[in-house]
Amino acid sequence: xxxxxxxxxxxxxxxxxxxxxxxxxxxxxxxxxxxxxxxxxxxxxxxxxxxxxxxxxxxxxxxxxxxxxxxxxxxxxxxxxxxxxxxxxxxxxxxxxxxxxxxxxxxxxxxxxxxxxxxxxxxxxxxxxxxxxxxxxxxxxxxxxxxxxxxxxxxxxxxxxxxxxxxxxxxxxxxxxxxxxxxxxxxxxxxxxxxxxxxxxxxxxxxxxxxxxxxxxxxxxxxxxxxxxxxxxxxxxxxxxxxxxxxxxxxxxxxxxxxxxxxxxxxxxxxxxxxxxxxxxxxxxxxxxxxxxxxxxxxxxxxxxxxxxxxxxxxxxxxxxxxxxxxxxxxxxxxxxxxxxxxxxxxxxxxxxxxxxxxxxxxxxxxxxxxxxxxxxxxxxxxx
Amino acid sequence: xxxxxxxxxxxxxxxxxxxxxxxxxxxxxxxxxxxxxxxxxxxxxxxxxxxxxxxxxxxxxxxxxxxxxxxxxxxxxxxxxxxxxxxxxxxxxxxxxxxxxxxxxxxxxxxxxxxxxxxxxxxxxxxxxxxxxxxxxxxxxxxxxxxxxxxxxxxxxxxxxxxxxxxxxxxxxxxxxxxxxxxxxxxxxxxxxxxxxxxxxxxxxxxxxxxxxxxxxxxxxxxxxxxxxxxxxxxxxxxxxxxxxxxxxxxxxxxxxxxxxxxxxxxxxxxxxxxxxxxxxxxxxxxxxxxxxxxxx
Numbered sequence: 001x002x003x004x005x006x007x008x009x010x011x012x013x014x015x016x017x018x019x020x021x022x023x024x025x026x027x028x029x030x031x032x033x034x035x036x037x038x039x040x041x042x043x044x045x046x047x048x049x050x051x052x053x054x055x056x057x058x059x060x061x062x063x064x065x066x067x068x069x070x071x072x073x074x075x076x077x078x079x080x081x082x083x084x085x086x087x088x089x090x091x092x093x094x095x096x097x098x099x100x101x102x103x104x105x106x107x108x109x110x111x112x113x114x115x116x117x118x119x120x121x122x123x124x125x126x127x128x129x130x131x132x133x134x135x136x137x138x139x140x141x142x143x144x145x146x147x148x149x150x151x152x153x154x155x156x157x158x159x160x161x162x163x164x165x166x167x168x169x170x171x172x173x174x175x176x177x178x179x180x181x182x183x184x185x186x187x188x189x190x191x192x193x194x195x196x197x198x199x200x201x202x203x204x205x206x207x208x209x210x211x212x213x214x215x216x217x218x219x220x221x222x223x224x225x226x227x228x229x230x231x232x233x234x235x236x237x238x239x240x241x242x243x244x245x246x247x248x249x250x251x252x253x254x255x256x257x258x259x260x261x262x263x264x265x266x267x268x269x270x271x272x273x274x275x276x277x278x279x280x281x282x283x284x285x286x287x288x289x290x291x292x293x294x295x296x297x298x299x300x301x302x303x304x305x306x307x308x309x310x311x312x313x314x315x316x317x318x319x320x321x322x323x324x325x326x327x328x329x330x331x332x333x334x335x336x337x338x339x340x341x342x343x344x345x346x347x348x349x350x351x352x353x354x355x356x357x358x359x360x361x362x363x364x365x366x367x368x369x370x371x372x373x374x375x376x377x378x379x380x381x382x383x384x
Numbered sequence: 385x386x387x388x389x390x391x392x393x394x395x396x397x398x399x400x401x402x403x404x405x406x407x408x409x410x411x412x413x414x415x416x417x418x419x420x421x422x423x424x425x426x427x428x429x430x431x432x433x434x435x436x437x438x439x440x441x442x443x444x445x446x447x448x449x450x451x452x453x454x455x456x457x458x459x460x461x462x463x464x465x466x467x468x469x470x471x472x473x474x475x476x477x478x479x480x481x482x483x484x485x486x487x488x489x490x491x492x493x494x495x496x497x498x499x500x501x502x503x504x505x506x507x508x509x510x511x512x513x514x515x516x517x518x519x520x521x522x523x524x525x526x527x528x529x530x531x532x533x534x535x536x537x538x539x540x541x542x543x544x545x546x547x548x549x550x551x552x553x554x555x556x557x558x559x560x561x562x563x564x565x566x567x568x569x570x571x572x573x574x575x576x577x578x579x580x581x582x583x584x585x586x587x588x589x590x591x592x593x594x595x596x597x598x599x600x601x602x603x604x605x606x607x608x609x610x611x612x613x614x615x616x617x618x619x620x621x622x623x624x625x626x627x628x629x630x631x632x633x634x635x636x637x638x639x640x641x642x643x644x645x646x647x648x649x650x651x652x653x654x655x656x657x658x659x660x661x662x663x664x665x666x667x668x669x670x671x672x673x674x675x676x677x678x679x680x681x
Contacts, residue, residue, distance in 0.1 A: 026571060032417065039416045040409075041386040047409060054410040055417075058570035060424060060561075060577045186466045190473075190490070194483050198473030244524060300520075300561040305453075329618065 007042050008034050011052070014073050018056060021069060025056055045074060142345060142370045143231055144224070176207035183207070213335070213382065214245045214305055218294060220312035222252035222285040228342040228369055232311050235375045237262070243382075247301050251290035257298070287312055287355055288322035295326040302333045307382055311340040311369060316355035324358035331362040338381055339363040345370030388412060392441065401430070401437040402581075402589045410576040411438060420534050420555035422519075422570065425578035427560050428622020430589075435515035435556035444554070445512040449500040451522035457529065461539060463497045491543035501533055505549035514553040520563045531569050581623060583610055583679075589623055594630045604641040604676045605630050609653065611679030615666075617659045628652045641672050 015030040032055055040051045049070050057066050176182040188204030217236055219229035229250065236246055247259045291310070302308060308330055316323060331337045339359060343349045345368040351360060360366060365381050368374045385405075393408035411434065414421035423431045439446035449460055469490040476486055498506065504514040516530065533539055537549035557573060559565060581589060586606045591597060597605075609626045629652040638645045646667060654660045667675055 024567075029571070032419075036413060036417060039386070039413065040389070044385050046405065047385055047389065050406045050409040051413055054406070054413060054421075054574040054576055057575050058422075058567070058573075059575070063577060187464055190464065190466055190469050191487070193470070194473065194487050194490075197477050198470055300564060303562055332618070 007037060010073075011037060014052070014070075015056070017073055018066070018069060021065070023056065023062055023065060023069070024058075029056055049074075143227055143342075144370070174206060176205045213243055213307060214247075214301075214303075215243050215382065216247045216249070216298075216301055216306055216308045216334075218249045218251060218255070218291065218308070218310045218312075220252065220285060220287065220310075221250045225285075225311065225313055225342070228340075229311050231375065232309070232340065232369055235378075236309075244305075247298075249294065249298075251285075251287070253286045253289075255290040255293045285312070285315060286318045287314065287316040288318040288320065288326065288358075291330070292322050292326035295329045299329070299333060302330060304333075304335045306334050307336045307338060308334045309338045309340060311342075313341055313343050314351065314353045314356035314359065316353070320354040320358035323355055324362065327359050327362035331364075336364045336381065337362060338365045338367065338378070340367055340369035340378070342368060342370040344368035345374065386412075395441040396437050399437045399440050400592050401433060402585060402592055404585070407434065407576060407578070410574055414556070414574050415442075415554055417574070418552055420557055420573045421576060422557045422559065422565075422573035423576045423578060424559045424561055426580060426620065426622055428624035429578045429580060430623055431558040431578055432515065432517055435513055435517075435558075438554065438556065439513040442511075442513065442554070444510060445507065446515060447500050447504045447512050447553070448515045448517060450517050451519050451526070453521060453523055455522045455526050459499055460526070460530075461499050461501045461533075462541060463499060464491070465495050465497050469495050493544065496541070496544070501530075502539060502547065504553040504555075505533070505537055505539060506547065507551050507553070509551070511551040512553050514555045516555065516557045518560060519557045519569075520559040520561060520565060524566065527566055527569055531566075531572060535572060580613055580620075583607070586610065586623060586626060590626055590630050593627050594634055597630055597634050598639050600640050601633060601638060602630065605633065607676045607679030608641060608646075608672075609679070611675055612653065612663060614679075615663070617654070617656070617662070619654065619656045619659060621653045625653050625655075641676060643667070643672050646672055 011033050012030060015025045015033055018025045033052060036051055036055060040047050042048055049067075052070065053063070053066055057063055175185065175188065182205040185204040185206040188206075189200060189202070192202050192204055193200045215236060217233065219225075219233060221229050233248060236248070247257070248262055249255050249257050249259075327337065341349075341351065341356070344351070344366070351357070351366070367378060367381070369378065389405075389408050389412045392412050393403060393405065396403045396408065396411075410421055413419070421434075423434055425431050435448075436446060438444075472490055472495070473486065476489075481489075496502075500514070504512055519527065519530070522530075534555060537552045538546055540546045580586075583606060586609070587602060590602050590606055594602070605626060609621055609629070613620055629649060632649050632652050633641075633645060636645060636649070647664065650660060650664065650667075654663055
């Protein structure tokens, strides 16, 4: 592990370690890392550090993990055993799913319940083409009152409705045949005019492509909420193709991003994997803290084309001001904020909890999400 | 330290850009490895300035593409000059040329309007610096297209064919992180995170950019701003705001921060009504001096 010749090997090995610890390093980047060595002063530890960091990290969140791993790996004087012992203390990078899960504790139980409920309904048979009216009564039945063997049917219904929701117009153009929403396409018009010696006889037209809205879902998975969250997520997951991007978070006492996991794996496998790696959690809901955490750490996901959906009953054990402040911030950036409260499905419910009171001024749409019909109605609010 | 990096560092400093090793190293590698440099950071920390300074240091042309939502190929890459095409067709009327020949003629380089991206890869003499500013404001579809241009330094125009760069541009992308960029684009780039500067660095920036400023005023302005940044605001002031403020105070002839000038000029620092109210009342309560003292390095 000493001498000039081994620097190349060490850098290659370093890339491997980064990969093992959850930082994504592509083979092309490993090659670049070696190539980079001839351009810098490899005896200057700081220079090597800065150079490799600019190459091998891709976002701010990676920097701390990279710095720690670099410091550890470059302690060349220490014996191998010592180093591998130290390795355990290094924080995992956020990119890696298993690393991510490691920090997760609270939603554990809820997630394991989700995945165990899902097993039976693994695939849909031939799906009916429209929402059958025979299912009308089912559509209006509260999710909480279904037997577990009926849940598969509900999932199917949910997905069916999701497919019928249309995407919207974007600002990009595609050729069109005419119609009110189209404009003249000069490029194609000129081409057509060649046939007539430059006289424009026929106007080629173009129109906006379908716009794709982004969704961010923040789902309460504490207590009784996890059942409703499960259906909402199922619904949004089925809707994915109609949106440019769907980002999913779950929270009880803290907020956890599960989008990366959902994107990579098949839905149910993903939930099962998440649930398996979870152990022990304490009860209670901290909506304010969770939403504030989102506003601080993830606000870059939210812009005017984003619909932010929060599903919770609004029973908060924290300070309502915190929830109000965080929501105001999110509302300022987002295209729309939708708060779904399954309790709203009950006629006698009034949103009088302090959390709900703090939240409502910053919410565009306050709606129930306790049955299939309410999810279908939600579809209307998702396009921007 | 490699000599070239030290030289680049010094050259950037000579261009009145207060820089550090991380930035000089990343900029140097971007040029030697021919990789785009992605710079992320809060608004107003001098991300865009990096490209401008690099262009001056390299004595290269700066080509800027400002991104926004809905930015498309005809604004970023090329557009046909329709007026010229129509005129040409009219002038050709009565000649023996076939439709096919005429078409080939009006869809040639002569009738092409170069937009920034095409412009950047068709430079005849030397590599320019291409600044793709606020790439997070463009949409995902554009990002995918940009990736194509950046990875091959070539562009395909259906009527003309592939245009390959003779002198690949030095590319700098900036992002305020209003949207998460795609992993593919990130992988393609070298990465540099620019944080709010430390007290020492910011003091150097203020004194470099606002030459006439009194030592005491510069110190107080920076301490005040450093303290303001520790508070929860909806728009945290960047270096751009410190400079605006310092400049305004110098113009007003202030030698130090006093309650009345702070009150008059605080709008240079805070651009949000609620923030302004919060800080004003905090200053009123504790006094300017306490505010400055809390921003101690």
